[in-house]
Amino acid sequence: NSEKITVCVPDRKIQLCVANFLNSRLETMEKFKEIFLISVNTEAKLLYNKNEGKDPSIFCNELRNSFSDFRSSFIGDDMDFGGNTDRVKGYINTKFSDYYKEKNVEKLNNIKKEWWEKNKANLWNHMIVNHKGNISKECAII
Numbered sequence: 577n578s579e580k581i582t583v584c585v586p587d588r589k590i591q592l593c594v595a596n597f598l599n600s601r602l603e604t605m606e607k608f609k610e611i612f613l614i615s616v617n618t619e620a621k622l623l624y625n626k627n628e629g630k631d632p633s634i635f636c637n638e639l640r641n642s643f644s645d646f647r648s649s650f651i652g653d654d655m656d657f658g659g660n661t662d663r664v665k666g667y668i669n670t671k672f673s674d675y676y677k678e679k680n681v682e683k684l685n686n687i688k689k690e691w692w693e694k695n696k697a698n699l700w701n702h703m704i705v706n707h708k709g710n711i712s713k714e715c716a717i718i
Contacts, residue, residue, distance in 0.1 A: 593619040636715035
């Protein structure tokens, strides 16, 4: 097929704070979670600095979008591909395969989905912990 596929990716996904994953040795699930928490917290700090002085709803929207982007990259169901996105997805898949001794892709995806559901409230709370005074109560709820 000679047709080119075009996927428009928002700038926020290209700039998502994922360097911690790519530059860390995530030998245990505990270390993985620690680095994930650092990543979401750093992302929130960068978004706050970018939006300081603007309408708080913009900051809230960007927090929610980034959190959703983290989820998509983690689960592997986002439409973005190439560069850091593929590297992060591949690294997460490799680590989860090691942690859970699972090679079957479908089972591995289910494990990741279950892990996300189990940990998403903690991840979100860690993302907004330093910014609760800058967002509405409605924004703080996922």
